[in-house]
Amino acid sequence: MTHSLTRTIEWQGRTVAWDRFGEGPPIVLLHGTPWSSALWRPYADALSGRFTVHLWDMPGYGASSKDPDHSVDLGVQGELFAHLLSMWGLDHPHVVAHDFGGAVALRARLLHDVRYASLCLVDVVALRPWGSAFFNLVKQHADVFGQLPTAIHRGVVESYVRGASHRGLRDDDLAMLVRPWLGDAGQAAFYRQIAQADERFTDEIEPSYGSIDEPTHIIWGADDTWIPVDRAHRLHTLVAGSTLTVLDGAGHLIQLDAPARLAAELERWASIVNPLPR
DSSP states (O other): OOOOOOEEEEETTEEEEEEEEESSSEEEEEOOTTOOGGGGHHHHHHHTTTSEEEEEOOTTSTTSOOOTTSOOSHHHHHHHHHHHHHHTTOSSOEEEEEEHHHHHHHHHHHHSOOOOSEEEEEEEOOSSOOOOHHHHHHHHSHHHHTTSOHHHHHHHHHHHHHTTOSSOOOHHHHHHHHGGGOHHHHHHHHHHHHHTOOTHHHHTTGGGGGGOOSOEEEEEETTOSSSOTHHHHHHHHHSTTOEEEEETTOOSOHHHHSHHHHHHHHHHHHHHHSOOOO
């Protein structure tokens, strides 16, 4: 079942699609690239029984605006996330972040004076090197890729997205992930967000990871070929007091490769940072 985000916020000319539901302490789920909040939706529904869940699509992604004149890099997204937390009136929310969303949450925390009740980092972009051979090729030739015929573009995106899964994707899951990148605006946005990715945005904050003192849990797919599991162990070492769980048989799209085990791990973490009353 698909669920649309029902609310919007305007920020610096961008339209940010978002939603809020459930009851309890606030928790925010951040997606990565080239995904959207739809990847987190089943987990958000499950968590809504004990949290007030906040979902959002970053500008340039999902249902949010894709204006070609607007930057969508990690610097912009981190600044925006800090603004959203203020707009939502959230002080010390719980945060769960995947992929690129990890860097967004970390930048908001380390550069924009945001604090969290807890932080759960799932196969995140946080340490160099990041970016596949395809990713780096697109960065060098984004204008050329943006001119691909529609059918070829769709094939490129589908092949790229399939490569993030260790188990293999069902047709409906593949369609959900690819849909925002179709059409003229979606195609241009797909290559634009890759072109604007830059390791300097994580290099800038990496020396400060040791200052993170919120309860932090790291979850990683053992078979992640996009961001190999050695990054999980490095990040675990850098964030003092963090905990780490590695899920066998899961790739970068851990939400789809190991849904039951990821849901159980998130529930276990939730029970630690937000224990149910006795």
